[in-house]
Amino acid sequence: MNRFFLLAIVFGGFLVFGFSENVKGPAIPRIQGDFFLGDTQLGLLLALNSLGYLVACSFTGALSRRIGIKLTGILAFVLMAASGVLMYLAANYQFLSASYFLMYIGNGMLEIGLAIMAARIFTKNTGFMMNLAHFFYGLSSTVAPIIGASMMGWHFSGGGEWGWRGMYLFMLSLSLLPVIPSLLASFPRGEEEGGQEGVPFRLLMRDKVAWLIVAVLSFGVISELAVGGWLVNFLEKAYGWTTERASGMLSLFFLCFMLARLVLGPVTDRIGYTLSVMIFAGFSGLCSLAAILLGEPAAWLFAVAGAGIAPVYPTVMALLAKRYPQGTETAITFTVTAMGVACVIGNALIGWIIDGVAALAGGGDAQLLGLQAGYGFIAAMALLCAVTCLYMYRVMKRQGNLL
Template identity: 25%
Template sequence: MSPSILTPRRALVRARWGVFGTFAGVGFLSAIWLVNIPDIQERTGTSHAVLGGLILLLGLGALVSMQFTGLLIRRIGSRASCSLGLGLLVITVNLPGMATDAVSLGIALFIFGLGHGITDVAMNQHAVVVEREYGRPIMSAFHAFYSLGGALGAVAAAAGQSTGLDLAWILFIACLVGAAAAASSVPALLSRATERRLETGTSPVSLAEHASPVRDTSGRNRRRIVALAVMAFLILLSEGAANDWSALQTVEHLNEPEAAAALAYGAFAGAMTVGRLLADRASNALGPVRVVRYGSIMAGAGMLAVVVSTFYPLSIIGWTLFGLGLSGIIPQVYTAAGAAGRSDSGKTLARVVSCGYVGLLAGPAIIGWLGGMVGLTLAFILPLLFCGFGVLLAKAVAPGKDDGVADHLRSIPASSSDR
């Protein structure tokens, strides 16, 4: 095989591992902050209510930066955007530990959120390009590495806390680890020139040789993007609700001790990670529409079990099914969003990711508000209903004729109902 063929293949494999490292690095830095929230709250003297409002500033910062990241990607490429976002995350992960009051903590979280927003859009955009050129589904594995990075961050933070290490040192060490991850991952990503050639389907080194030029012309395509944005909002709202309220729902509904209730969240989070590691194989074999449709049905069945269960093991099974069902949906949505807006995929993906992020932030608040009125168990009927939208909108993730995705992705067998 000639070097002219080997080089792009090796570059693509290298870029894939660079994206893995980027997702893992962001997950690691996110977990370091989350696990140290109690210590940061004590140091700044903030109440639960005030802290909840300050955490929303992190989300606001992410949403603000997401709005211009699409333009940033168009100007400098997703690799440089990833580098900028990761650099900001690495530096600002120290800021919450330096905060002395609510005001300084709010400023720190807003700046930290800016880095999150840039990196979230840029790394997903690069993942879309790499997956498209691979010619087979690999997006779910990228999201699984985010979960794995988060698990490593939680373990590292817990180890530092158990040894009595000061918060400032924990965050500084995390900063060094994040910097090392960025330094090893970002250079492996595709260059801006290569990414642009692949985006337009004109690259002589593209592995998707039969990609079609994109025609973002129809109202049908705009409706598809809206459907993807709605799905991202509803599914991530459901995921955010489970992240924050699964353990407390188990205590409230089943009168289980906190240690047993923690397994409810553990079952959900573990199932999400395992599901993301397996979802690419499922998408390759069944197609993205079926992954979304059957995943939504599985998640709905799991949430139904949680709502009606009076038996602890059944509730754990319900949370596991809910996590497995949701795990593969968002990667399919992001892949489809990047393909649907290929003429300006960074901007399109930023819009869909932004909608998903709003859902992730809104989920805990909405379920908490409903839970205060009708109880958490009845409040979880809302995510159950949202799973139905996953079934109804599943066709939006089907590769379209104008997507420019590899022919392989369109050749995956699907029933007539999936088209």
């Protein structure tokens, strides 16, 4: 029964995580309109969110060792629910930014917490089980844009629309559901929590492969997360699509994303984690690049790109669990914290690229060129992930510890 509770927390946590991350696709254009935000301001808002995520990643590992992974997870769920209330009450851009920041504090705590839980629970067939757990993130991410777009059109009994405020309030309230099995479960203890010596940060700082893992994960996650924030915006502004149609394409992206995590998990165990990430990230980047170059008729390739980028994060988590079995928590905290720095920069860059290229281009096609350049950066991140992984593959092979 305890294992059932643990699986409910991990799988349910990833479901909630997917909803909180990816309902923003259809909400962002409405938020931008309500607060009269430019693309640079929008990029800074998303960058601030990543900063909240980064702050959470920097302390969650230590917090879990101090108060336990159980209380850490419960606190993350409660913070996410509280941020939904604050978003509903947000009256200006600053209040909204603070509310988003709090949500990403909760998201960061949850991601580190779930990664630690999964590393302790999934000791066999790690690649498959990590991808299966993240499949639930893909599942909720698939339906989140459609549900979010639909929910914003719902009406209160008094006649007013829910809008993005009511939608966020409801969706983030779902974060309280995994608290129930969290209260009932008994969590396995890790080496560091049990007082044994793990991998010191100073050793990770001197480990070339550790930094290559950070680079691979950073490029991959920037590409993955940027789609949720920018694809709907791109399709609406570049091609004049409706919110519902653009949200449907984002859902199709996450459908491919979800199925890839379900189907490709065993492949990563069979052919190796490093080679898997290199192949899948390269495929994703090429699909996104082709979609931009070929124009609206090839927009479906944006969705297919989700199948390539999906296995990157869970496969890297499996690689960390296998490479650092006596210090997984420290390795995860080090890697995800460093990745968070890159995500802050990446989100800000996309907004600046869109506005900067549009300003330089001028003329009637300026906005389209800006949007294409911004999304081209997302494709470039996936390709950089693949290239960096190729170099890491060679380094690990020379060291004789290829995974």
